[in-house]
Amino acid sequence: MFAGRILIAGVVAVLALVGAGGLTVGAENGVQFMDPLTKEPLEIELPRDASEEVETFFQTGENPFHGDRQAIADGQQLYNRWCASCHMRDGSGRMGPSLIDDTWKYERAATPVGQFEVIYAGATGAMQPFKDRLSLEEILKVIAYTDHLREQHQTQ
Numbered sequence: 001m002f003a004g005r006i007l008i009a010g011v012v013a014v015l016a017l018v019g020a021g022g023l024t025v026g027a028e029n030g031v032q033f034m035d036p037l038t039k040e041p042l043e044i045e046l047p048r049d050a051s052e053e054v055e056t057f058f059q060t061g062e063n064p065f066h067g068d069r070q071a072i073a074d075g076q077q078l079y080n081r082w083c084a085s086c087h088m089r090d091g092s093g094r095m096g097p098s099l100i101d102d103t104w105k106y107e108r109a110a111t112p113v114g115q116f117e118v119i120y121a122g123a124t125g126a127m128q129p130f131k132d133r134l135s136l137e138e139i140l141k142v143i144a145y146t147d148h149l150r151e152q153h154q155t156q
Contacts, residue, residue, distance in 0.1 A: 030059035031113055036106045036123045044120065047136070054136045063112040065144035075145030078138055083146075086126060091149040095126055099146045100153035115143045 033042040046058055053064040065071035080089065086096035097105060106123065108114030119139045122129035130139065 031057070031061045033113065033117055033120070034108065035121050036108070036114075036118050037121075042117065042121055044136075051137050053140060057112070057116070057140055061111070061113045063140050063143055063147070065140050066112070066147055068144060071141045071144045072148045074138075075141035075143070075148075078134065078142050079145050082130065082133065083142065091146060091153070100150045112143055112147075115146070116140070119143070
């Protein structure tokens with residue numbers, strides 16, 4: 001009887017979290033996001049209405065928008081609005097580092113998860129966190145676009 005109450009209490013707690021807006025994602029649920037500056041775990045709430053692509057990314061760490069033409073076009077518009085002033089339209093860098101070579105200030109930034117962490121939480125210098133400016137899906141589309149820029153540059 002006691003174990004049944006604990007199970008019910010656990011289910012009620014999970015339902016309360018979901019009802020409150022979403023679940024916080026940690027390593028037990030897939031990807032463990034880390035703050036680029038402190039290297040402490042980032043607690044990112046997965047919204048109840050998160051797209052399938054965002055859910056997939058949070059589980060696998062792979063960007064489902066990679067190579068998707070529409071997502072790349074959407075990412076380009078977002079990049080031009082939010083990123084090009086520091087990273088240049090071609091991604092070669094100015095105030096912000098180049099995004100088209102394979103030199104990374106943060107080792108994890110060589111991965112989609114690390115790139116997500118930097119955009120979401122910010123980094124040193126002028127790199128501000130974009131968690132309040134871009135949705136989780138928009139961040140993934142920006143990453144799809146910067147991956148596309150890097151791939152184009154490396155084939156030249």
